[in-house]
Amino acid sequence: MPELAGYGEDRLVAALLDRLPRGVIAGHEIIAGAGDDCAVLRVGGEGAPLQLLKTDCVLEGVHYTAQTPPLKVGWKALCRPLSDIAAMGGRPLHALVTLALPGTATLDYARAIYDGLGTAAERFGVRIVGGETARSPSGGFLSVVLTGEVDARHAATRSGGRVGDAIYVTGTLGGSLTTGRHLDFVPRLEEARWLVSRFPVSAMMDLSDGLGRDMPRLARASGVSYVIERPHIPCTSGSSIDDALQDGEDYELLFTIHPASHDALERDWLDRWPDLKLTRVGTLSPLSKDEGDPSVGGYDHFAPCR
Amino acid sequence: MPELAGYGEDRLVAALLDRLPRGVIAGHEIIAGAGDDCAVLRVGGEGAPLQLLKTDCVLEGVHYTAQTPPLKVGWKALCRPLSDIAAMGGRPLHALVTLALPGTATLDYARAIYDGLGTAAERFGVRIVGGETARSPSGGFLSVVLTGEVDARHAATRSGGRVGDAIYVTGTLGGSLTTGRHLDFVPRLEEARWLVSRFPVSAMMDLSDGLGRDMPRLARASGVSYVIERPHIPCTSGSSIDDALQDGEDYELLFTIHPASHDALERDWLDRWPDLKLTRVGTLSPLSKDEGDPSVGGYDHFAPCR
Numbered sequence: 372m373p374e375l376a377g378y379g380e381d382r383l384v385a386a387l388l389d390r391l392p393r394g395v396i397a398g399h400e401i402i403a404g405a406g407d408d409c410a411v412l413r414v415g416g417e418g419a420p421l422q423l424l425k426t427d428c429v430l431e432g433v434h435y436t437a438q439t440p441p442l443k444v445g446w447k448a449l450c451r452p453l454s455d456i457a458a459m460g461g462r463p464l465h466a467l468v469t470l471a472l473p474g475t476a477t478l479d480y481a482r483a484i485y486d487g488l489g490t491a492a493e494r495f496g497v498r499i500v501g502g503e504t505a506r507s508p509s510g511g512f513l514s515v516v517l518t519g520e521v522d523a524r525h526a527a528t529r530s531g532g533r534v535g536d537a538i539y540v541t542g543t544l545g546g547s548l549t550t551g552r553h554l555d556f557v558p559r560l561e562e563a564r565w566l567v568s569r570f571p572v573s574a575m576m577d578l579s580d581g582l583g584r585d586m587p588r589l590a591r592a593s594g595v596s597y598v599i600e601r602p603h604i605p606c607t608s609g610s611s612i613d614d615a616l617q618d619g620e621d622y623e624l625l626f627t628i629h630p631a632s633h634d635a636l637e638r639d640w641l642d643r644w645p646d647l648k649l650t651r652v653g654t655l656s657p658l659s660k661d662e663g664d665p666s667v668g669g670y671d672h673f674a675p676c677r
Numbered sequence: 678m679p680e681l682a683g684y685g686e687d688r689l690v691a692a693l694l695d696r697l698p699r700g701v702i703a704g705h706e707i708i709a710g711a712g713d714d715c716a717v718l719r720v721g722g723e724g725a726p727l728q729l730l731k732t733d734c735v736l737e738g739v740h741y742t743a744q745t746p747p748l749k750v751g752w753k754a755l756c757r758p759l760s761d762i763a764a765m766g767g768r769p770l771h772a773l774v775t776l777a778l779p780g781t782a783t784l785d786y787a788r789a790i791y792d793g794l795g796t797a798a799e800r801f802g803v804r805i806v807g808g809e810t811a812r813s814p815s816g817g818f819l820s821v822v823l824t825g826e827v828d829a830r831h832a833a834t835r836s837g838g839r840v841g842d843a844i845y846v847t848g849t850l851g852g853s854l855t856t857g858r859h860l861d862f863v864p865r866l867e868e869a870r871w872l873v874s875r876f877p878v879s880a881m882m883d884l885s886d887g888l889g890r891d892m893p894r895l896a897r898a899s900g901v902s903y904v905i906e907r908p909h910i911p912c913t914s915g916s917s918i919d920d921a922l923q924d925g926e927d928y929e930l931l932f933t934i935h936p937a938s939h940d941a942l943e944r945d946w947l948d949r950w951p952d953l954k955l956t957r958v959g960t961l962s963p964l965s966k967d968e969g970d971p972s973v974g975g976y977d978h979f980a981p982c983r
Binding site: 383384386387388391401404406407409410412414415422424425426427428431432433464469470471478481482485498499500501502503504505506507508509510512514516518520 | 707710718814815822
């Protein structure tokens, strides 16, 4: 009987989702479900914004340590799902928070986590409308549910990429865990909304597990392959190209766009976001069976240790 | 510096929520937030159903054990938040599932959990539209996000109870943990929707922590006190009245209704739900400062061990 440790997360999720009832609730179309950054649901009528729904969890010992300042734990816990809302071109609305701590944790520790959550909520216009606390038998964890909305004509998913589209990434990649950026990154909400409202972005996602693992996901969802120009990958100072591919937790945007738009995009971007790098790293290409996978792997929750 | 173990969950949640930004997102009224069974949000226009949002988590070692059949773990994980949607008189829509298991867990174990989730989803018309898996450093846990909707004129919260209203509970209370009912209970979705569409239910919640702890919550939210006739409390066979007050995990409905409706309610209930007991257990009464709290406590995640 196979153990989960031998399974990749993507394969595991696919094996599990296979067991669920299919079909749609009358009047409630599922635009994007499992496998995209957020679920995208039509719950209002035609013309109403689409509903976005995301849950994300940070675990002590995996996403932070007992030594991480609790303010940063709270910030990170809310900013991770905010980055997924950004990936759809969406606007965040409401959040629920589940905080589980060992019984030995102090009230000041819990309060500082909430201060971190509150700071992020304030900055990005989110209202935290509920949640629960629980005693954790071992390390702590924080789970955040986030809703959002996006205009139907602007919603970006992973699946719209077409052969020939240019592949872009924002910012620089690699080193997030060693520099501590994974604890205080700024989700690209503003940039993403600007993008989808001005340019025909064909597919988008956020980079949480490293370009080497996330790029194949976007390509698979779009039914295409891709060529990444390794030397073009924008590396964080001190990081190698392999680090940029593998480290993960960059929380930058990865998106594709028709090549006809790329000059206008690069010019307007520089004008509007002069402090945030935008780099064309490759092109979507046709699927071919004997083509090797240029990715070298990122962080996979159920992958064997490397 | 106080440790969390000395704090009750209610007090802790209040201390934490105090730190969050207040106010409402334009056009997105918060009808009920932290402190009710679900968040109740107006995200559509006037006349559109209200959005319900709930997250709930089951932890190995707290809500189930390593020996619990995984099918039942999945069932319970979805049915707990379904019981909260029921408490608002709502209809469930979509769910996201986070499954964290130790790396030594088997694929069959994970699949059986999903079979339990899928069985409950099928039965109650829920679509699971995403989620994630993670490796847990110790015991497993399952976190479920559930959305739902309810007609604005039928939404039941904890805060509408008025002095003189009759207090009712469905089913029998106590013994859920010893009989195993906490693993295979049926959330009272149908009964609750029937209730709110036919009777002026003034306040409602589901009984998860025991009548002794949940009744004071409903009364506090409604700004009233209450008198419970202990001998009237419907006990599960083999359970004492103290068990019925304290055991928790009953997942029955606790609701209040104007006394003018109680004859019609009792008659129609018997007709429509002949197999589910409905019991009047007391009356909402005026607040008085020197009145003792008749509750004897239920399970509180941060209460000291008794």
